[in-house]
Amino acid sequence: MxxxxxxxxxxxxxxxxxxxxxxxxxxxxxxxxxxxxxxxxxxxxxxxxxxxxxxxxxxxxxxxxxxxxxxxxxxxxxxxxxxxxxxxxxxxxxxxxxxxxxxxxxxxxxxxxxxxxxxxxxxxxxxxxxxxxxxxxxxxxxxxxxxxxxxxxxxxxxxxxxxxxxxxxxxxxxxxxxxxxxxxxxxxxxxxxxxxxxxxxxxxxxxxxxxxxxxxxxxxxxxxxxxxxxxxCDRESRYFCIRVLDMSASPDHPVNLMVIDHLGHGMGARDLPQVMFTEHAAMLKALATLRAPHDAFTSYHIGGGSYSVPRALADMGTGEITVAEIDPEVTEVAAEDFWFDPASATIFHEDARRALLTRPDRHYDVILGDAFTDVAVPAHLVTREFFELVRDRLTPDGTYLMNVIDYEDRLDALASIVATLREVFPVVEVWTHAAQPDPGARMVFVVVAGQTPTEAGSLRAPAPDQMVFAALDPAFLTEILSGKGLVLTDDYAPIDRLVGRPD
Known part of the structure; x- marks a missing residue:
């Protein structure tokens, strides 16, 4: 009916x-x-x-x-x-x-x-x-x-x-x-x-x-x-759920943690701009300084987060600092709660790859990759084509540093990023905390790519306690990555699958 x-x-x-x-x-x-x-x-x-x-x-x-x-x-x-x-x-x-x-x-x-x-x-x-x-x-x-x-x-x-x-x-x-x-x-x-x-x-x-x-x-x-x-969320932006957690032992010396979605993305202390509170930030800052061709080196930061590394470099008085942070509200939170001065850097509120692509006249002594969605780097920032763009935007003696997270018993993501970078750069190193990891532990690496090897094989940096970080021996790196590693391209970059998750 x-x-x-x-x-x-x-x-x-x-x-x-x-x-x-x-x-x-x-x-x-x-x-x-x-x-x-x-x-x-x-x-x-x-x-x-x-x-x-x-x-x-x-x-x-x-x-x-x-x-x-x-x-x-x-x-x-x-x-x-x-x-x-x-x-x-x-x-x-x-x-x-x-x-x-x-x-x-x-x-x-x-x-x-x-x-x-x-x-x-x-x-x-x-x-x-x-x-x-x-x-x-x-x-x-x-x-x-x-x-x-x-x-x-x-x-x-x-x-x-x-x-x-x-x-x-x-x-x-x-x-x-x-x-x-x-x-x-x-x-x-x-x-x-x-x-x-x-x-x-x-x-x-x-x-x-x-x-x-x-x-x-x-x-x-x-x-x-x-x-x-x-x-x-303290702030719910177009991109992220952003929270700021007070980690201070004393209200007279504030320390804050930035949480984006469900993961901590940076930590900073008001009175200690040179102290990094995470392993990856400590390695990025130390290796950028170590490998820079001169004291007044220019840097390009892929991802801002709490802006801990740009803040530290500005405090050191290095050269021009450029940050590509896709979310302007992340920058606002960094300025309000992490003591970052936006005037100390040139900030592009856009995708980091596009920011590099559309400014061919800009070149940098150091490019630092620290962008994540969940525990994986966005797929378009791990491909051969992107690494070629990075190479073209570096000065002749420039260095690319990239934060990578992987698991001790897998290392598929690390192996693929290393294999892809070796297609573009003559020297690729992997740095991590110089300590025996627990079986299956999530590990933090910084991959170094450039024209020459790092002069030192290890370094000490506060994270916040003094830690020793070292480059993996090339022979050992080849051994642990043997049989692994895809060359990632814009057409095929399954980084989420390669990182995987713990069972």
């Missing part, structure tokens, strides 16, 4: 509007899902793969159930769709609170971190996607039944879904998250679902409104609870 047999036909424009709104809201949830998961599991290929797979699975199941509902008389189908949208509002409103509640138990209980991400994502975001997938078949069936040009009507509904998905993606990524935050964005989605649910109930005709109204009030309350809860 069609809607036209029991009530006036629904205008196609209204059905198109409903589908557009629901689709936009559902894709907004998908984008926010990646952001709210980041403080718990990081923002990696694994995170986005899980989010996309779970959301698509939810849509598929919802479309299947919506198709069954579409076989009912139209008023009944619209009323059921209204309830599906109320459930979409409820599950969306509770998603952030649920995530905070289950994240730690799930990740602790699931042995493999990648499976932990997938299961956590499914627990929190499958149901919102499932309920959001219900309306499309119902609205499509009504559009086809109530319009003489059924093919055009069906095409309009499909187009509305695609346009809504595009709009939701753009609005979430470019506007909502940076202006409203994750909780605020999901609250807006909750209200959108409730408005569309009310329209479905209205189109269905007579029926009790008490239960839907109470459920809608409950969804608004749950969204308000999420908004009122303490935010996991």
């Amino acid at each position: 069609s809607l036209s047999s029991t009530a006036r036909p629904v205008p196609l424009w209204l059905l198109v509007g409903l589908q557009t709104a629901v689709s936009a809201a559902s894709l907004t949830v998908e984008i926010v899902a990646g952001r709210v998961l980041a403080p718990h599991v990081g923002m990696s290929l694994y995170t986005w793969t899980s989010v996309i797979a779970v959301v698509l699975a939810g849509f598929s199941a919802g479309h299947w159930w919506g198709g069954r509902l579409a076989e009912r008389p139209a008023p009944d189908a619209l009323r059921a769709t209204g309830w599906a949208l109320i459930w979409a509002a409820l599950t969306t409103a509770v998603s952030i609170s649920l995530l905070h509640l289950v994240a730690t138990p799930v990740l602790d209980a699931v042995g493999h971190p990648v499976w932990g991400i997938a299961i956590l994502c499914a627990l929190v975001f499958f149901l919102p996607s499932y309920f959001a997938g219900v309306p499309a078949p119902v609205l499509a069936q009504i559009a086809v039944t109530d319009n003489a040009r059924s093919g055009q009507a069906l095409g309009a509904i499909f187009a509305a879904g695609a346009i809504g998905a595009i709009a939701g993606t753009l609005l979430a990524g470019f506007l909502f998250i940076s202006w409203l935050g994750s909780a605020g964005t999901l609250a807006a989605v909750t209200v959108t679902y409730l408005v569309t649910a009310a329209l479905c109930f209205r189109l269905a005709g007579r029926g009790a409104w008490t239960l839907p109204a109470l459920a809608g009030i409950g969804a608004v309350v749950l969204a308000g609870v999420a908004l009122a809860a303490p935010a996991p």
